[in-house]
Amino acid sequence: MKFSFGDIFKGIGKRSEASVLGIDIGSSSAKIIQLRASRGAAILETYGEIALGPYANQPVGKAVKLPPEKIAEAMKDVMREANVTARGGGLSIPFSSSLVSVLSVPSVNPEQLKRMIPIEARKYIPVPVSEVTLDWFIIPRDEGEKSAFDELNKETPVQAKSQEVLLVAIHNEVLNSYKTIAEDAGLSIEFYEIEIFSAVRSSLGHGIAPILVVDLGASTTKMYVVEKGVVRVSHLISIGGQQMTEHLARSLGWEFDKAERVKREHGLVASTAFGPDENDRIQSSILSTLGRVFSEVNRVLLSYGQRYNKNVSRVVLAGGGASLPGISDPAHRALSAEVEIADPFSRTEAPAFLEEVLRQIGPGFAVAVGVAMRKLKNR
Numbered sequence: 001m002k003f004s005f006g007d008i009f010k011g012i013g014k015r016s017e018a019s020v021l022g023i024d025i026g027s028s029s030a031k032i033i034q035l036r037a038s039r040g041a042a043i044l045e046t047y048g049e050i051a052l053g054p055y056a057n058q059p060v061g062k063a064v065k066l067p068p069e070k071i072a073e074a075m076k077d078v079m080r081e082a083n084v085t086a087r088g089g090g091l092s093i094p095f096s097s098s099l100v101s102v103l104s105v106p107s108v109n110p111e112q113l114k115r116m117i118p119i120e121a122r123k124y125i126p127v128p129v130s131e132v133t134l135d136w137f138i139i140p141r142d143e144g145e146k147s148a149f150d151e152l153n154k155e156t157p158v159q160a161k162s163q164e165v166l167l168v169a170i171h172n173e174v175l176n177s178y179k180t181i182a183e184d185a186g187l188s189i190e191f192y193e194i195e196i197f198s199a200v201r202s203s204l205g206h207g208i209a210p211i212l213v214v215d216l217g218a219s220t221t222k223m224y225v226v227e228k229g230v231v232r233v234s235h236l237i238s239i240g241g242q243q244m245t246e247h248l249a250r251s252l253g254w255e256f257d258k259a260e261r262v263k264r265e266h267g268l269v270a271s272t273a274f275g276p277d278e279n280d281r282i283q284s285s286i287l288s289t290l291g292r293v294f295s296e297v298n299r300v301l302l303s304y305g306q307r308y309n310k311n312v313s314r315v316v317l318a319g320g321g322a323s324l325p326g327i328s329d330p331a332h333r334a335l336s337a338e339v340e341i342a343d344p345f346s347r348t349e350a351p352a353f354l355e356e357v358l359r360q361i362g363p364g365f366a367v368a369v370g371v372a373m374r375k376l377k378n379r
């Protein structure tokens, strides 16, 4: 088993007739997408999403922790509903279950590096190295440029004495529970990938300038700064769409499921279903949660700018939370960079009549689409 990253911007590779799956088991919902490569294009064959809350007697939109057999049941249900025919593909691993660090190690050959990494990793990983699965990726050095990571190098000419390595560690227990889910659901998982790299692959086009991907999930919001195809900074906060719904429910005196429904259907757009006063209260409640997220996003933008002396030019909003109706305006106002909503299905070929719906639900599928794209490319 291997989880992997890198090669983020490589296009879809060889021609293939087989279909592949991209699977993203989030805290509130699982998404699955089936793609097929045909003459360099990724054909969207089917997709599906299933709320996990109901499998724990909780409402749709709630983040839940389910045992593997319940998740497998949900996977079987969504595969049946979406007419998924493929069985092989990739599965994303939550950022929160992984540890990503950037190490600076001496420039040694790959064999030496292989021996060195587990030893170096001990300094960064709070659990015994034997309990985790490690993977790493050498961050390409900027030609003729000073290291972006080591400000101390500023005074001295850059020599190829050290190299930066992106280290990823996943707890073996986490991998084992995914193996159980896959087995129970009749899936054949060929690789695992940390959701960071999947979201980045499907959310960004080619680009050199630093870009911030913000994944607005149910229980967490994740942020990744990507520059020249490499994830430089990652950050996670425990505010997400679930909190937005909870706040809305409290402010309006509603049950969670009503607040969830209103948030998804109307979001920040005033509705005739409510009086002016109620519309105001809905909007200010949603904006207060959103404001907390955006101020964290701005903090990441600011600290990246200060640390690396470069501005992040663009923010891409992904995750189900980015489908909030009316999110663009406050995002543009609040964030100190250009803002765009992720449109991962634009990288796939689908019937024209689906275009609008795929754009709407797209942000939530950023991870699943990214996983499938990787698999397709490797055939």
Ligand SMILES: Nc1ncnc2c1ncn2[C@@H]1O[C@H](COP(=O)(O)OP(=O)(O)OP(=O)(O)O)[C@@H](O)[C@H]1O
Pocket: 025, 026, 027, 028, 029, 030, 061, 094, 216, 217, 218, 219, 220, 221, 240, 241, 242, 245, 260, 263, 264, 265, 267, 318, 319, 320, 321, 322, 323, 324, 325, 363, 364
């Ligand atoms: N149209 C919409 N408007 C507003 N919020 C939405 C909409 N659709 C989904 N959401 C919210 O997005 C969140 C789910 O997003 P997503 O599916 O990306 O999360 P997840 O992957 O399950 O969670 P996490 O990434 O935190 O594990 C929920 O809070 C849900 O209420």
Ligand SMILES: [Mg+2]
Pocket: 026, 027, 217, 218, 319, 367
């Ligand atoms: Mg998610």
